[in-house]
Amino acid sequence: MTDRSINKNMPRTEEQYEEIRESRRNMIMETALELFAASGYHNTSISMIAGKAGISKGLLYNYFEGKEELLNAILDKGIQELMLFFDPNKDGIITEDELRYYIDELFVILRERREYWRLYFAIALQPLVFEKVYNKAADLTRVYLGMIIRYFREKGFDDPETEGILFHMLLDGISLNYIMGPDEFPIEKVKNLLYNKYLNCKNK
Amino acid sequence: MTDRSINKNMPRTEEQYEEIRESRRNMIMETALELFAASGYHNTSISMIAGKAGISKGLLYNYFEGKEELLNAILDKGIQELMLFFDPNKDGIITEDELRYYIDELFVILRERREYWRLYFAIALQPLVFEKVYNKAADLTRVYLGMIIRYFREKGFDDPETEGILFHMLLDGISLNYIMGPDEFPIEKVKNLLYNKYLNCKNK
């Protein structure tokens, strides 16, 4: 920046390189996610990704060790973004307001990252390969399920554990249908019914 | 079989040939399903399938036009089996008993054909390629959803349509978790909670 701005023949600074790398990396990941989601992981070739990203195949390998690592990076990033959203105050307790907020945000996330989540489901169902990422999500699920069960217990539900599991599965099913289903998904109606069933409720 | 023991060159009847073809076809499909479910569609080669089925690659192409047709046949068959099970008397109406039976049978099916359904979900989430099969399943879903909604309407639920959709999604979520999840899935508890929520209910 200082001396370097005077002499153009200096190499880039570390920060400049870091910046280039970071933005390129993100660009590649976004491009790959679009293609993975549009055509599936196995049907998307490195050539396609590089082509759509406007870079050479070789460069892609400068940023990711291989196709699988690229996918892992994409999935990790999605999980991390999701983690930021859960239980923001990190007290491990979910209140009624927080649950409403959570339900609202779930639909926001699903809408905004629909492609990501379609990919995630598709990958998660591929056997054998992506246990690492799957385990990460499983960790997240466990924590979140614990909080949900606690919520149901304090709300006085008869069998808070099963109820929590059922609630969790319901959200899975909603997510799945929202992601795969037609565009005329009745978001508002579903949301209201969730409110009625699990919020403001004087017990079950 | 018997005739053949007398004169080796006794030609098989048309039906015998047809029978042999049919059973061999099924055998190939079962073998392929196992491998697809164990390793994923793209990671399973025709060689592997033929090898495990004990036949040559060439012969496999005598039974299926290609890998994709083989997959389609597997998925079609699964859907057809499922169709046989839904609303057996074809009156389009579901009673409380039938719903209980349906819930019970759902778990039986999931358990017995777990691999098939994992494959089905994984494939269904692969974009672009398998719209045909997906549409078939969608037809099934529509019919079944109509019956569910009618059931909820007659049970006096406030918003039977949304309730039906939610119920459908819940079953999807349960199926998904049952298929993917650990073996200690609390089947009985979930079943009971479903009974309590949707059967014997004095309205919502």
Place this chain on the structure above:
Amino acid sequence: MTDRSINKNMPRTEEQYEEIRESRRNMIMETALELFAASGYHNTSISMIAGKAGISKGLLYNYFEGKEELLNAILDKGIQELMLFFDPNKDGIITEDELRYYIDELFVILRERREYWRLYFAIALQPLVFEKVYNKAADLTRVYLGMIIRYFREKGFDDPETEGILFHMLLDGISLNYIMGPDEFPIEKVKNLLYNKYLNCKNK
């Protein structure tokens, strides 16, 4: 560039630059030799060399035109070092003492530059590519062989030419085994046997 001469940027003298270049060049060559010897020429990438040498890939190309030239430089340097050692007084005659000295030094060289010689042998056996270097070594061999033969002739051996060739080949074989072989090579015993066979001898 010139402005830099005013303050702390006092330019280095030509000689200083040359010195820096020379030492850096040597450093790169040593680094490359280690890696070539450890992993083979083809399995060692420019990236690896630059990385281990602590410089950028680009800079390496400032010192060497390419990978092959780098290798040639390494081999040339080794040959040159070797030339310095042979027949230091350049009288073309080898005495008994000089031969003893030569045998001793051979083992010293092999020990100290074992990696270089392993590389050299490996490269020399790669056909087609490195004839230039091979020819250089061949020159050296010819001169040295002439001196050996003369030595054997003066010692009164029956067939000094063949005996010289055999002696040369024996040293090749010893070198090869020393370089490739296990660490428990019986240096002293071999040396003594060489002494007995070719020194102090009352003819054959």
Place this chain on the structure above:
Amino acid sequence: MTDRSINKNMPRTEEQYEEIRESRRNMIMETALELFAASGYHNTSISMIAGKAGISKGLLYNYFEGKEELLNAILDKGIQELMLFFDPNKDGIITEDELRYYIDELFVILRERREYWRLYFAIALQPLVFEKVYNKAADLTRVYLGMIIRYFREKGFDDPETEGILFHMLLDGISLNYIMGPDEFPIEKVKNLLYNKYLNCKNK
């Protein structure tokens, strides 16, 4: 052959397939050996091998798991051929006649399989990679060295162990020079000197 000659639409018999595979495999190995020896292992691509062999790249992988396995197969075969030649009567003892025979045969082998042995030396000097084959050769060397030492001991040499090692190294050196060197190698002279030094000898 029998019934099959009548009906042309029968698949080949197992023996026919085995025959095809065996000859193809050998043909590929010979082709690859020529190219490896002519251009070096790393400079020879699968494409080149397949092209020269007149087959598709894919077929080559039907016969060898990869380039390295192809090389291993070539080296193994060479070692095996060599093993057949050593100590044919397997009594573990080498007589004077056998040693003469051995020296003679060594040159025959070197002449006939010169390319193979050049490749073998080049490979053996490649670090890290081909230890398996190298170890096989080491086994062979150990056995053979033991027999040589025993021979020298019975001939009354002073230090039969070192003498044996030296003899072994001499043969290595001769082989190396014969393989790499010019075509005017003085085979007969070298052979005679070997005879004089190590055969018919009344002690050292």
Place this chain on the structure above:
DNA sequence: CATGAATGAGGTTTCATTCAT
């Protein structure tokens, strides 16, 4: 002088599919 992002040609490998037998 110095950097490392970027290229692109070329390498190895896979596998659905065909076909002579």
Place this chain on the structure above:
DNA sequence: AATGAATGAAACCTCATTCAT
């Protein structure tokens, strides 16, 4: 009906080298 050798297109990946900065 049955075989498996053979194909070839396309995949993934590597890396020597260039070049804007």
